[in-house]
Amino acid sequence: MQLVAENLVLKRGGRTIINGLSFQLGAGQALLLTGANGSGKTTLLRSVAGFLKPFTGELRADGLDDEQELGELCHYVGHLDGNKPHLTVMENAAFYAGYLGGLDASRAQVGLKKFALAELADIPAAYLSAGQKRRLALARLVATPRPIWLLDEPTVSLDTASVALLVDAVNAHLATGGIVVAATHLPLAFTMSTELNLDAQGKAA
Amino acid sequence: MSAIWTLVARDLRLAVRQGGAVGTALGFYMIVVALLPLGLGPDLNLLSRIAPGILWIALLLSALLSLGRVFESDFEDGTLDILALGPLPLELVAGAKAFAHWVSTGIPLALLAPVLGILLNLDLEIYPALVATMLAGTPAVSFIGAVGAALTLRARRGGLLVALLVLPLYVPTLVFGVAAIGSLLGPEGFLAPFLMLIAISLGAVVLAPFAAAAALRAQMQ
Numbered sequence: 001m002q003l004v005a006e007n008l009v010l011k012r013g014g015r016t017i018i019n020g021l022s023f024q025l026g027a028g029q030a031l032l033l034t035g036a037n038g039s040g041k042t043t044l045l046r047s048v049a050g051f052l053k054p055f056t057g058e059l060r061a062d063g064l065d066d067e068q069e070l071g072e073l074c075h076y077v078g079h080l081d082g083n084k085p086h087l088t089v090m091e092n093a094a095f096y097a098g099y100l101g102g103l104d105a106s107r108a109q110v111g112l113k114k115f116a117l118a119e120l121a122d123i124p125a126a127y128l129s130a131g132q133k134r135r136l137a138l139a140r141l142v143a144t145p146r147p148i149w150l151l152d153e154p155t156v157s158l159d160t161a162s163v164a165l166l167v168d169a170v171n172a173h174l175a176t177g178g179i180v181v182a183a184t185h186l187p188l189a190f191t192m193s194t195e196l197n198l199d200a201q202g203k204a205a
Numbered sequence: 206m207s208a209i210w211t212l213v214a215r216d217l218r219l220a221v222r223q224g225g226a227v228g229t230a231l232g233f234y235m236i237v238v239a240l241l242p243l244g245l246g247p248d249l250n251l252l253s254r255i256a257p258g259i260l261w262i263a264l265l266l267s268a269l270l271s272l273g274r275v276f277e278s279d280f281e282d283g284t285l286d287i288l289a290l291g292p293l294p295l296e297l298v299a300g301a302k303a304f305a306h307w308v309s310t311g312i313p314l315a316l317l318a319p320v321l322g323i324l325l326n327l328d329l330e331i332y333p334a335l336v337a338t339m340l341a342g343t344p345a346v347s348f349i350g351a352v353g354a355a356l357t358l359r360a361r362r363g364g365l366l367v368a369l370l371v372l373p374l375y376v377p378t379l380v381f382g383v384a385a386i387g388s389l390l391g392p393e394g395f396l397a398p399f400l401m402l403i404a405i406s407l408g409a410v411v412l413a414p415f416a417a418a419a420a421l422r423a424q425m426q
Contacts, residue, residue, distance in 0.1 A: 012426065049290060051425045071290045080283025086222040087215075098211040099291050140287070 111143030
């Protein structure tokens with residue numbers, strides 16, 4: 001598994017956000033995206049997920065068969081958690097495990113355990129704190145195995161213990177040959193990570 | 206295949222838990238139809254003559270009220286992004302959500318129609334056919350409506366905009382729906398307009414998900 005970007009140019013609303021970016025990530029490697037607000041971290045992550053088509057250049061994953069799209073190999077955890085307040089924690093997790101991976105609720109349980117949410121399983125997601133909601137979103141990563149994780153400021157509203165759980169989960173994922181691209185303002189202790197600093201012109205600084 | 210049912214089941218469960226949107230649509234339908242006899246006076250012949258048109262127009266307006274729910278909450282809380290990364294193409298996601306809207310709103314509205322028919326002095330004998338007509342026509346309402354809902358996702362207070370976009374597209378459903386019920390009261394045949402209604406619904410079920418998915422892709426960039 002390899003994730004490759006070649007001379008990537010991304011535009012939003014006619015404005016060039018990413019201008020000629022190339023990188024290459026092999027199995028077990030993490031890329032930490034840093035840069036000022038508005039430097040294009042989210043735009044880059046959303047384009048890897050397939051929400052935004054590259055203006056020019058190419059994004060591809062080697063070892064992908066013709067039927068699949070890049071997005072189907074990816075987990076995306078963005079600023080919005082994607083939890084339904086009217087469903088319980090378990091129902092939220094079970095829905096994503098079933099929808100994304102065709103897996104049953106026992107996998108959802110694994111995800112909840114990893115992020116210390118097992119005791120809250122029967123509580124409606126509306127009653128969770130911001131950090132707990134974020135952990136519920138992160139539980140998707142562990143519940144449904146997918147090779148590429150795209151994390152957009154995953155540590156927002158997490159306490160230090162939860163950040164440690166996240167770093168732990170990411171390192172376990174990398175150890176099994178996964179790929180992680182994370183936008184962050186905090187230094188995160190991922191193994192095998194390289195840093196890519198985006199400047200205001202949308203190039204690697 | 207299982208992913209589709211997982212999604213439909215979740216949408217139906219949410220519709221039951223939230224309740225509000227379905228209840229609002231049903232309540233609105235009831236109120237509009239109940240107000241009309243008060244406004245038009247107690248002329249029973251007049252009421253039964255205009256009943257098919259009233260039942261259909263009020264149904265379309267009530268369905269419009271609930272259309273916002275199809276994609277809006279999923280878009281706002283980020284669920285739509287994750288749904289797009291699932292095994293289903295976005296067309297099937299849009300289709301599944303429109304289907305869930307039909308089951309949770311279209312069918313209850315169709316089943317409410319005979320009850321409201323009583324208020325309009327509609328002949329009791331035609332009620333089975335009335336429900337059949339409503340059930341045959343409402344899939345088009347949900348699926349065409351889903352296109353409007355997808356197009357207006359980013360528009361603030363998109364409700365009125367949806368009405369402007371979608372109501373003209375409901376004209377064929379309205380015309381043949383009213384014709385089918387009207388034919389039961391007069392000498393014309395029932396089958397022809399009823400089959401047209403089914404054809405419109407089937408066409409909408411096939412084509413609307415593509416339009417809705419294209420709109421969703423543009424909104425998600």
